[in-house]
Amino acid sequence: MRWQEIQVITDRDALEAVANIFHEVGAGGVIIEDPQLKMQYIEEKRWDYYELPEETVDPNKVTVKAYLAEGNNLKEKVEELKNAINNLKMYGLPNCFVELSFSTVEDEDWATSWKTYYKPEKVGSRVVIKPTWEAYTPEPTDLVVELDPGMAFGTGTHPTTVMCIQALEENIRGGEKVFDVGTGSGVLAIIAAKLGAADITAVDLDETAVRVAAENVEFNDVSDRVRVLEGNLLDVVDGQAEVVVANIIADIIILACPEVYTALEPAGLFIASGIIEERFAEVETALEVAGFKIAKVTRREGWVAVQARKGEA
Numbered sequence: 001m002r003w004q005e006i007q008v009i010t011d012r013d014a015l016e017a018v019a020n021i022f023h024e025v026g027a028g029g030v031i032i033e034d035p036q037l038k039m040q041y042i043e044e045k046r047w048d049y050y051e052l053p054e055e056t057v058d059p060n061k062v063t064v065k066a067y068l069a070e071g072n073n074l075k076e077k078v079e080e081l082k083n084a085i086n087n088l089k090m091y092g093l094p095n096c097f098v099e100l101s102f103s104t105v106e107d108e109d110w111a112t113s114w115k116t117y118y119k120p121e122k123v124g125s126r127v128v129i130k131p132t133w134e135a136y137t138p139e140p141t142d143l144v145v146e147l148d149p150g151m152a153f154g155t156g157t158h159p160t161t162v163m164c165i166q167a168l169e170e171n172i173r174g175g176e177k178v179f180d181v182g183t184g185s186g187v188l189a190i191i192a193a194k195l196g197a198a199d200i201t202a203v204d205l206d207e208t209a210v211r212v213a214a215e216n217v218e219f220n221d222v223s224d225r226v227r228v229l230e231g232n233l234l235d236v237v238d239g240q241a242e243v244v245v246a247n248i249i250a251d252i253i254i255l256a257c258p259e260v261y262t263a264l265e266p267a268g269l270f271i272a273s274g275i276i277e278e279r280f281a282e283v284e285t286a287l288e289v290a291g292f293k294i295a296k297v298t299r300r301e302g303w304v305a306v307q308a309r310k311g312e313a
Contacts, residue, residue, distance in 0.1 A: 003067045015062045016302040020276045021084045023249050025077045027066035123162045124169045143194050146219055160273040163298045163305035164188055164247050167271045172197050179237050181246040186213030188245050193222035200226040201237050234263045245271040250279035257290035264310045273305035280304040
């Protein structure tokens, strides 16, 4: 498959907004190149380890790259992207659109080039995300998840995913039924299984994500508890679950609230993430209208995750 790599150089204040726009138009992945982080690595003499160039950069500009699959609707998605970025000036970000450029990449190019920068990382109190190609010596209490995201969104280390992982650590006690909506690489479904959940259904609309997630499930030896299905939100799941986790975007969470409420058992938990701070009030209202009670709100680097309980009625 061929992909369009789309690169936006933007002001730092607009970083999260631009990244969210990429996700909303269906980008197959987002990469953020932060010059302040590069400068920090240079100062700490860590550059050889990360194998990144030491070019001189403007510390106030950030590069956001995303990937859209070439196909019949690519032109429409690009136009949607351009309009959304240009419309950011309406939200007090008049100078955010600095430069937009395009290039074509093949699956194998994007699927391997980022691996240099993806290292084992402890993202919860117990959970360690370990790339399949990296060595790691675990501590006795570590719960290690082996992951190769491939072309699917979800390395497990993005703030939205980290907050979901921490919420799963807090709430999975063993034996639960879990629905993972928009599973991406399958990381949350795998973690739920390793924490003790007994029956997990992972769903994604993208066939590449479904394939990658299934491979990661098998690699982590949890295929006896996790099934990966292609489908839209909760259309393909059976029965009710005790936990629904969705690391997606605000618009889809808002749309899915009534459906998630129905899919949960009484007192069931909805863990929702992928929400930019500016959209959280809308999500909060949608949850309450659907009948949920907000149990906990977590914030991290401009992103919000929420835990909401279904009522007994």
